[in-house]
Amino acid sequence: MIRFFKVSGHSLFPLLRDGQRVFCLKVFPFSKLSISNIVIFDKAPHGLMIKQIKSIEKQEYFLQGTDPFSIDSRDFGTVNRSDIKYKMWFRF
Amino acid sequence: MFNLKEVKAHCDVPCGIYDPSTAQIAALSVIRMIDLMNKAEKGADEAAYLNDMARYIAVKETEAIKCKDEIVIIWGDFIKPPHMIKYPNLHTLAHKIMMLGGAAKQHCSREKGMELLAAVNEFAEIFWEIKGVKTQTVTAPYAPSESIVSPVL
Known part of the structure; x- marks a missing residue:
């Protein structure tokens, strides 16, 4: 239900810093996900990644970092909702 | 429930290989060519x-350009805004290297070449500090036998 994660990397700076801890809620089929939410998803071969929702079309989410070099949907395309595991609640 | 797992917010190619040593060797090569010319x-x-x-x-021309190119790659791809906050001098330093690289092509002054090497060494020291790697200053075991900042591996 609730989980802590440690951010590794700078692709969401200044929203999130490298090494920052985030407090996340598990995403269920009934969970509400909106544009600009920060979510954690599973993407092979990278593993668990954290990015921001840029746009939503049906069940496909375009996830993007704030850094122009961020590895995100601009590289691997949209992410299916079923691959989104957590939604960031707050950071500390 | 509360175990801390890492989530990736990576940029560029994950675990990208960046190393200022190519720029340092290029700067040494510039000095070596100036010595040979003199x-x-x-x-x-x-x-x-x-x-x-x-x-x-x-060769001096090629190595000076290589030195600039290598620094530009690290500066543009590896260095991120949080690094700029921690090392506010980085932009000025990178620009200084660009200017000194140009001067190394324009002149055949050993002094200019040494200034280029010193600036590249300073950049390398910051780079390794960002990576959390200790550095040491060693003398290159080949001509022109000048000092270079290298990681303690």
Whole structure:
């Protein structure tokens, strides 16, 4: 239900810093996900990644970092909702 | 429930390989070429002299450009805004290297070459500090035998 994660990397700076801890809620089929939410998803071969929702079309989410070099949907395309595991609640 | 797992917010190619050593070797090569140019003597065989000199100049030109290119890659791809906050001098330093690289092409002054190497070494020291790797200053085991900042591995 609730989980802590440690951010590794700078692709969401200044929203999130490298090494920052985030407090996340598990995403269920009934969970509400909106544009600009920060979510954690599973993407092979990278593993668990954290990015921001840029746009939503049906069940496909375009996830993007704030850094122009961020590895995100601009590289691997949209992410299916079923691959989104957590939604960031707050950071500390 | 509360175990801390890492989530990736990576940029560029994950675990991208960046290393300022190529820039340092290029700066050393610039100094070496300047030394060879200053040492070259115009003997009886003028063609041989001109041939050597042309080669030294060409290598100096190539290595100065390589030095600038390598720093630009690290500066543009590896260095991120949080690094700029921690090292506010980085932009000025990178720009200084660009200018000194240009000066190394323009002149054949050893002093200019040494300034380029010093600036690249300073950049390398910051780079390794960002990576959390300790550095040491060692003397290159080949001519021009000048100091370089290298990681303690």
